[in-house]
Amino acid sequence: xxxxxxxxxxxIEKLAKKEISSAELTAxxxxxxxxxESQLGSYITLTQEAALAxxxxxxxxxxxxxxxxxxxxxPLALKDIFVTKGVKTTCASRILENFIPPYDGTAVxxxxxxxxxxxxxxxxxxFAMGSSTETSYFKKTKNPWNLEYIPGGSSGGSASAxxxxxxxxxxxxxxxxxxxxxxxLCGIVGIKPTYGxxxxxxxxxxxxxxxxxxPMTQDVRDSAILxxxxxxxDPLDSTSVNRPVxxxxxxxxxxxxxxxxxxxxxxxxxxxxxxxxxSLENALEQYRSLGAEIIEVTLPHTQYAVPTYYILAPAEAxxxxxxxxxxxxxxxxxNAKNLTEMYQKSRSEGFGPEVKRRIMLxxxxxxxxxxxxxxxxxxxxxxxxxxxxxxxxxxxxxxxTPTTPTPxxxxxxxxxxxxxxxxSDIFTINVNLAGLPGMSLPCGLSxxxxxxxxxxxxxxxxxxxxxxxxxxxxxATEWHRKRPSL
Amino acid sequence: xxxKDTVATIAKLARLEFTEPELMTFADQMxxxxxxxxxxxxxxxxxxxxxxxxxxxxxxxxxxRVVESNVIESLLKENAxxxxxxxxxxxxxx
Numbered sequence: 001x002x003x004x005x006x007x008x009x010x011x012i013e014k015l016a017k018k019e020i021s022s023a024e025l026t027a028x029x030x031x032x033x034x035x036x037e038s039q040l041g042s043y044i045t046l047t048q049e050a051a052l053a054x055x056x057x058x059x060x061x062x063x064x065x066x067x068x069x070x071x072x073x074x075p076l077a078l079k080d081i082f083v084t085k086g087v088k089t090t091c092a093s094r095i096l097e098n099f100i101p102p103y104d105g106t107a108v109x110x111x112x113x114x115x116x117x118x119x120x121x122x123x124x125x126x127f128a129m130g131s132s133t134e135t136s137y138f139k140k141t142k143n144p145w146n147l148e149y150i151p152g153g154s155s156g157g158s159a160s161a162x163x164x165x166x167x168x169x170x171x172x173x174x175x176x177x178x179x180x181x182x183x184x185l186c187g188i189v190g191i192k193p194t195y196g197x198x199x200x201x202x203x204x205x206x207x208x209x210x211x212x213x214x215p216m217t218q219d220v221r222d223s224a225i226l227x228x229x230x231x232x233x234d235p236l237d238s239t240s241v242n243r244p245v246x247x248x249x250x251x252x253x254x255x256x257x258x259x260x261x262x263x264x265x266x267x268x269x270x271x272x273x274x275x276x277x278x279s280l281e282n283a284l285e286q287y288r289s290l291g292a293e294i295i296e297v298t299l300p301h302t303q304y305a306v307p308t309y310y311i312l313a314p315a316e317a318x319x320x321x322x323x324x325x326x327x328x329x330x331x332x333x334x335n336a337k338n339l340t341e342m343y344q345k346s347r348s349e350g351f352g353p354e355v356k357r358r359i360m361l362x363x364x365x366x367x368x369x370x371x372x373x374x375x376x377x378x379x380x381x382x383x384x385x386x387x388x389x390x391x392x393x394x395x396x397x398x399x400x401t402p403t404t405p406t407p408x409x410x411x412x413x414x415x416x417x418x419x420x421x422x423x424s425d426i427f428t429i430n431v432n433l434a435g436l437p438g439m440s441l442p443c444g445l446s447x448x449x450x451x452x453x454x455x456x457x458x459x460x461x462x463x464x465x466x467x468x469x470x471x472x473x474x475x476a477t478e479w480h481r482k483r484p485s486l
Numbered sequence: 487x488x489x490k491d492t493v494a495t496i497a498k499l500a501r502l503e504f505t506e507p508e509l510m511t512f513a514d515q516m517x518x519x520x521x522x523x524x525x526x527x528x529x530x531x532x533x534x535x536x537x538x539x540x541x542x543x544x545x546x547x548x549x550x551r552v553v554e555s556n557v558i559e560s561l562l563k564e565n566a567x568x569x570x571x572x573x574x575x576x577x578x579x580x
Contacts, residue, residue: 099565102561194541195539195540209539238546301529304525304526308526343501348504357512360493361520363496363500364488364516367496367499374523376536382536386540418518418519419519435539460541
């Protein structure tokens with residue numbers, strides 16, 4: 001096995017035993033990036049020299065016998081939505097093309113405290129608005145399993161890089177499925193923790209009542225290792241919740257006898273791809289044979305999630321994105337004669353079409369006379385969606401659903417039809433609306449060789465149940481070992 | 487149905503500029519998307535409370551203390567499009 005193919009857990013062990021050095025591991029990832037990046041386009045910024053210097057510094061300390069934290073010398077990468085001190089943070093937008101943050105966000109700071117190695121910043125949909133990474137101002141990222149297909153979005157660069165071995169793991173963000181959907185389409189593991197579990201301080205805001213940070217990794221154990229590191233209360237994010245963080249690796253057990261798995265019937269609808277359906281049925285059979293109990297449940301308001309989300313998320317986005325005005329940071333148009341023109345031209349030249357569409361939608365649904373009909377209505381439906389889940393978790397430990405209705409689609413296939421694109425989030429956005437934790441993990445390959453993912457959802461702050469159920473399935477199957485032949 | 491004029495008004499509120507053809511495209515797309523949202527109208531929500539945040543967290547309080555931020559120089563020199571002394575410079579307001 002080549003070094004860039006190691007999981008985080010394997011690399012931690014080899015580094016501790018001094019079988020490999022962090023410099024070798026980092027160089028192996030960088031070489032892999034060099035070999036594959038022209039085809040994949042996963043990265044916006046590479047921090048090559050700083051990465052090697054950091055790796056060597058960790059190696060020196062290890063050689064001296066200094067005690068090191070678990071992630072010391074592990075090469076990871078970040079979605080370009082995480083602000084990184086001194087490293088350009090663009091959010092894949094022209095408006096932040098030259099933004100150099102003066103501080104690190106909390107999740108990043110926690111990785112720095114562990115002496116991790118930052119390989120670079122990963123491509124994404126502009127301001128995380130999209131499901132295919134096609135709305136990036138800089139480039140289109142390809143799916144490593146088939147270069148004619150999208151990697152999913154908005155954390156498409158993260159998913160592509162992890163699947164292709166361009167980094168050992170990555171962080172993404174998930175507002176409506178932006179970790180889980182690309183994880184499913186690239187055949188990796190991605191978890192969106194409970195809203196409030198991970199601090200959002202230093203993460204460029206999209207829709208503040210929905211945004212959450214999470215790991216994207218090759219397998220379930222790595223996911224638990226990274227979540228252990230980034231989870232926890234942060235006084236700098238008033239929505240972060242003050243609850244103890246369990247050691248998620250303690251939940252990685254293979255015995256699921258008596259575990260109650262709910263299957264919401266509303267997710268097995270018309271439009272669900274036959275191969276995705278078959279993979280989910282196989283997964284249910286697998287769980288049954290492991291001794292879990294499968295129970296059909298109902299989430300009656302499922303069909304209202306997409307319209308609810310596409311009112312609330314753009315409304316919050318239109319407000320959050322008001323800060324990009326060309327005054328203090330980011331792009332300023334050189335073509336303006338007065339202040340109002342400066343606002344208008346900076347924003348019009350700086351934002352791409354999808355971001356503008358969402359700002360327009362959001363401004364409309366919040367405007368006088370429409371607020372009650374759209375925004376307030378959607379907040380009420382959000383209550384109904386949340387109650388559906390609360391009722392289901394009275395009966396079961398976790399819910400199992402497909403992550404996406406189909407495997408990856410072709411580049412360009414949906415980019416001219418916003419509504420069609422929005423519907424590709426149909427199975428993931430309910431989880432954000434309810435604020436629950438959800439994970440996607442690989443459970444099959446289509447006849448065309450594209451990955452299929454399944455989603456495990458648990459009650460608030462019950463990530464341990466997800467890790468338990470996911471690990472048991474993973475260890476009983478081989479899907480997580482499949483890698484694209486790139 | 488949203489007309490082109492409404493789209494133009496919204497654009498002005500959002501401080502965005504569009505060409506005529508762009509306004510037409512936006513009007514079409516917004517009508518399609520808003521039409522899709524109409525399915526919510528069928529739900530009776532008269533007795534339902536609104537959810538603004540999924541996890542109910544009371545606004546936390548903290549001591550009002552002065553701390554140093556040390557970011558002014560980096561903000562002005564590395565990021566401000568234009569500045570003078572410790573101020574952001576903008577085009578003429580009036």
